[in-house]
Amino acid sequence: MSGPDTSSPFVRETFEGAQELASRHDTSPEELGREVGSVLRLPESYGGVDVSDIDIERPDDETMIINMGPQHPSTHGVLRLMMELDGETILRTKPIIGYLHTGMEKTAEQLTYQQGSTNVTRMDYLSPLNNELVFSLATEKLLGIELPPRAVWIRMLLSELQRMSSHLMWLATNGMDLGSTTMMIFGFRERELVLGFFEKTTGLRMNHNFIRPGGTAADLPDGWEDDVEVILDNVTSRLSDYDALLTGQPIFHERVEGTGTLSAEEALALSATGPILRSTGVAWDLRRTMPYLAYDDVDFDVIIGTYGDNFDRYAIRINEIRESVRILWQVLDKMPSGDYRVQDKKVTPPPRARIDESMEALIHHFKIFTEGFKVPEGEVYVAIESPRGELGCYMVSDGSSKPFRMHIRAPSFVNLQSLPVMMHGGLVADAVATISSVDPVMGEVDR
Template structure:
């Protein structure tokens, strides 16, 4: 708490940009970003430096703001999925999943078991692909360029599977309120098993590259430390919090979708530095593989989405025979379904932490208010606490370990 309130005092006294005038000879004000290879997107940092030491650091965001929450208010409940999926673009399935869980809560509908398993499978694969990007970019930021190639090589394998299932590599629009849009293709199982077979070996390679690498250890151990009390006060979740010793994982502690049936561990470290976050994410990837194996083995048969015709258009074959089916189809395509008035907050454990959706319905066919609590947005506030008094090079390591996705930060 102490460090966090220190930062706030800092802001209170100077405000952003205002202190530029008071700079003396030793101090330098530098804008890092918004276009900078190490800021992971259009993040701008207003830095005050004393030589190489960071005296103050203020993240300035909004360069990727496209008003998605407002846009959702003009879509119907089904088509708003196409917008939320574009928020955190490295973890599209989690956006869709959180949104769908919220809408299902308002509707009071159940997802059939196969739908739940498919969702969970896609989410865990997505956690892998997101962590691969994190691995690649953070390795690159620390100067290990080959890490970038490795991370993106494995990510490609997972994205190919996503393309096979959903038709798209990103922004899938696949998880919808009531289940998933399409069933898995016939040849999904061997491909999935192959991924579960390849990836652990590749993670071994990653660890060979970095885990005992003296340069990497020097750059990450004791760097960008976030204590567990600071993590709690600043609302940090996900690997950020778990690396600081906060034992909290929504998959285990709230158990949405199929997670209640599955057996897995939540990796935990207590150092709270960049290296601890590295270890947590590496261990999470291995846990994801464990989950994926269980999901393949336990995949139930049956419906993959709720077949209530008030929610899901009837199968095309019925349109030729049943007037009812034509009416339902027409109503759902032109108008969409209505959602009972009320409000709900549902959260999922995204690769970056708690991704929450707060939805308000006025009983109509489109969201009255849709709010997405993106973990990157909240976690980014930890950056000043983690970096003050450190070197600029440590700042780079700290940004990489937060793993912010600006699409999610700015929405």
């Protein structure tokens, strides 16, 4: 790679100096040996390398640096991967992100808590309800309010349906990446059932702004039980179609088995969570280990893998759909009656009918929608299990009606770090399967 061409201002403007892979000579032999990223991203305990074996003197021109993305169909958005290749083998990889950065954490500081959920819902656009949930849980923890049981169970219902739709979408795109257009059509078809229910419930297919601080925006529509039962019956029967199509199919096995492997130590050191961590055999699911909502009142299994390869991550996701179905049947049984939001007039707007007859209700309504509600000073960190891993929200309040700081710990952002480790030593063709198995949502990575 040559230096910046300063002759033309146009070229200089687009030259991305700091995003280059560092030259091999700038990297120490120990790091080079692991050949992961422009910098090392492997834990110290990784023992597979003998420093004396490394060909430090290998000239830079024997390897090829190739950019995959940001416009590449298999990068799930605008992920750019800088890969150093030795023939067909990937040596180092550097994920380059930021193409979709819209400053949502800064925006959150300008919006009131009530408006905030419209902002966070756009981060992870494949599971928007989980984003709203973590934002609302953090706000409620600062406020110190307790929700009525129905609000909790509605949230759980929506959150599990969302996990299902997100995993179905993943199955679809993963199928497309691996050449199975049938799976793509199937996955989108079933996801459509769930989105149809969301549209009926929240008014929108995505970016719902339905789970809000203090409860939900509305109650479930009449006959929601029948709709959910239809979804569950359909998805259950079609999951066996997927098994016939992919799980037992030799071509699919050849593509995903043993590729993109990660060990449990590496996954922990790289802070990977969700299906990636579970695929390595670590039974860590926040729904089970640190229960939120009412997850300790329902039965479900935490699915774990063994080898940490692409097949394990596939199997975990398809079986997590089954577990979500199991949870949803229990939610259908146990859904309590009552209010869908907390009746705290400082936090939730009064019922519409009250505004006509009560001056006080009108004042509260006006106050909430003009200046928002005030949240006591403090800071909290709340984490939930999104379809992609630990979704955390760190919120600092200064006592006003806008968050002083709102940070989202995005699982995709953190999980991307494990990509170089998974891809090292694999083939470029497998890279596509590996990127897909990480399931990055770029809206959440860049925020």
